[in-house]
Every structure is written in structure tokens, then in C-alpha cells.
Amino acid sequence: MKKTICGVDVSKARLDACIEPGQRFASFDNDAAGIAKLAAFCREHAVTLAVMEASGGYERGVFVGLWEEGISCALTNPRSVRRYAEAMGILEKTDRIDSSVIARFAHAKNLAATPLPSEAQQRLKALVTRLRQVTDDLTVQKQRRASMFDNGEMRASIDEVIVLLKRQSLSLEGEIASMIDDDPLWAKLAETWREMKGVAGRTVARLHAELPEIGTVSNKAIAKLAGLAPIANDSGKRRGKRPTRGGRAGVRSILFLVAAIAARYDNSLGEFRDRLLKAGKEKMVVRIALARKLLVRLNAKARDARAAYPNAT
Incomplete structure (x- = not known):
């Protein structure tokens, strides 16, 4: 029996959905209320899987929100979807067309649901992402400070930012270390990996x-x-x-x-x-x-x- 799949094209502001087979289209706001309406739309048409591209990060809230609403979801590679569209002779690209192509691609590939990460896994990833951003910002600020040879006022301003970023970095590192230590499996993996010289905390x-x-x-x-x-x-x-x-x-x-x-x-x-x-x-x-x-x-x-x-x- 052919699955009923909802392809979802995700942008910052909108969610464009297409249910296949049948090409039933709908559009919703990309916020909590819009995700709830999208879930209701999927339930109304007995959707077995909602599929969206893993790109840009805007899909994360939709992915988690639909799972929490009881709708199974899958993430797919946007490049694969685009090449499938070209192979099918679909050269046009709009949000409506993209949602249809995603649904058709999911049928062709017989995609399975992508498991929802645990809350701990989601939080750890968010912390690690933020730590990487802070580290990158800290590098930029240090480079800017080095170029301020004779401007004490500007160097002082940059120093304030550097102090703040260092404090945030230490706080994030502490939270990450605590999360890993509190989980028996994560702690065991960390201990095992760090037996290799060169593998430090941030790598873990x-x-x-x-x-x-x-x-x-x-x-x-x-x-x-x-x-x-x-x-x-x-x-x-x-x-x-x-x-x-x-x-x-x-x-x-x-x-x-x-x-x-x-x-x-x-x-x-x-x-x-x-x-x-x-x-x-x-x-x-x-x-x-x-x-x-x-x-x-x-x-x-x-x-x-x-x-x-x-x-x-």
C-alpha cells in the first residue's frame, strides 16, 4: 500500500506543504501555531510521514514540533531532492513546487522516519553549537584587537567583549562537561576516547x-x-x-x-x-x-x- 506523505518546504516565515498522492496543498506560518495547524492538516489526510529538507536550521523546530504532535518525520538531503527534480524534468523552483517534489522524492526513495533526538541530545548539540560560535567570535575579536596598534579606546572596548566571550566560553564548557559526566554512556565514551593522546574535551x-x-x-x-x-x-x-x-x-x-x-x-x-x-x-x-x-x-x-x-x- 502506498504511503501518504506530506512534503514540507521550510523557510524562515512559511511552511508550504503538499500531500502525495493527491497533491493537496496548504501553507502555514513557521511558528508554534502554524506547526500545530500543519500537524492537524497531516492528521486530517491520514499522513504516515512528513518529510522536509535538512537545510538552514529552520527545519529543526518543525521537525521536533511535528514529532511532539504525533506525526512521524524524516529529514532528507536537499541536493538529492534537487537532482531528483531535474531528473524528472522539473526545472521550475517555487516553494509550492518544492513541497511536491519532496513528497514525490520520499515516495521514490521509500524514506523511513528519522528518529527524534532525546532532549539531552538536543540540548548538548545546542550547547556545543553555541560554544563553537563563541569561540569563533573570540578569535575575530582577538584579531581585531591586534590590528588596533595605537587606539587605546578601541582596544579597551574590544577587551570588554573578549572578557564576556571568555566567561561565556568557560560557562558553556562547564555545562557540556556536566552533561557528559551525568550520562553513564557518554561518560564511558569520553573516558575511552580520551585514552588516545590528542583527543581532548572539545573533540569528545x-x-x-x-x-x-x-x-x-x-x-x-x-x-x-x-x-x-x-x-x-x-x-x-x-x-x-x-x-x-x-x-x-x-x-x-x-x-x-x-x-x-x-x-x-x-x-x-x-x-x-x-x-x-x-x-x-x-x-x-x-x-x-x-x-x-x-x-x-x-x-x-x-x-x-x-x-x-x-x-x-
Whole structure:
């Protein structure tokens, strides 16, 4: 039996919905009242799955809100949806058309629901995101201060901002550490990961917040989630370069840094890096391979640690 799917195109102000089959359209405000009306619209038409693109962050409130209203939801890759539309000959792009394409794509892919993260997982991710923003702002302010060679008044103004950002950074780090310590599984994972030199508190927090699947999927799958898996590019006798693409940029960027540090202390990682360099591999290829090897090890450690907590989510 064909599912009844509601495709939702999410923007800052509006939610455009299309139910397939049948092409029933509706539009709602992107606020609490609008989400409630969207949920009622889905219930009215016996929708089994609401689908939206994971882009921009505006979808988060809708995703959580619909789940809380009892509507199963799924997130999908916007690039895949766009390419599906082009493959179907749909070159026009409006919010109404996009909602229809999302629903049709979900049918074609037979998408399953994306599980709703726990409240703790949502809060941890929000804290880690805010810590990264504060850290980036702090770097910018320090750079601005360094350029104020002879303007004491402006330097004093920037110093006030730096003090505030440092205080917020320490507060956020404390809250994140407390959340991890209070959860038995998270604490065990943190302890296990930090046995590797170079893996510090912020790395642990980013892994918990942005890669919660770690330890629950295969090494190949976790590498793909982080955008560190090579993508085949062969045709006939041609063997093309295998690039990496997509994945979670935040996790990938920190793994690049941590892998380079870990290779200084871990002989096997250092020898692996040196072997690739001696073979003439490009530096970026070496960075990706080293980060992937580190991630595979972290995934294996997480898998072993999770074995003691089979009922944890």
C-alpha cells in the first residue's frame, strides 16, 4: 500500500506543504501555531510521514514540533531532492513546487522516519553549537584587537567583549562537561576516547553532539557520515580519482586537526601518514586518510563501550 506523505518546504516565515498522492496543498506560518495547524492538516489526510529538507536550521523546530504532535518525520538531503527534480524534468523552483517534489522524492526513495533526538541530545548539540560560535567570535575579536596598534579606546572596548566571550566560553564548557559526566554512556565514551593522546574535551563534545551514531554503525558508514569515505568514480576500464563529498563538515574539520596531533604520539598513525607521503600521495589525500583512520578507531572504541550499555540511546 502506498504511503501518504506530506512534503514540507521550510523557510524562515512559511511552511508550504503538499500531500502525495493527491497533491493537496496548504501553507502555514513557521511558528508554534502554524506547526500545530500543519500537524492537524497531516492528521486530517491520514499522513504516515512528513518529510522536509535538512537545510538552514529552520527545519529543526518543525521537525521536533511535528514529532511532539504525533506525526512521524524524516529529514532528507536537499541536493538529492534537487537532482531528483531535474531528473524528472522539473526545472521550475517555487516553494509550492518544492513541497511536491519532496513528497514525490520520499515516495521514490521509500524514506523511513528519522528518529527524534532525546532532549539531552538536543540540548548538548545546542550547547556545543553555541560554544563553537563563541569561540569563533573570540578569535575575530582577538584579531581585531591586534590590528588596533595605537587606539587605546578601541582596544579597551574590544577587551570588554573578549572578557564576556571568555566567561561565556568557560560557562558553556562547564555545562557540556556536566552533561557528559551525568550520562553513564557518554561518560564511558569520553573516558575511552580520551585514552588516545590528542583527543581532548572539545573533540569528545563535538563527537557526542554532531555524530551520535558513532559506535552503532559500521566503519564504512561512519566514515560516510563524516564525509571521509572515498566515492567510486569508475567507468569501463577507467579508474578515476575517488573524491570525498558531503558529510558533516564540523566533525570532519575537527578530525583533521586531532588526527594530525594524534599522529605525533601514536606510532602506527605516524607510520601510516609517512607511508602515504613517501608513496607520493597529495597532502589533502593524506589528511583525509589519517582522519578516516582515526575515526574508525574511535568508532571501534565506541562500539566496545556501548556493549556495556545495550539499552542506552
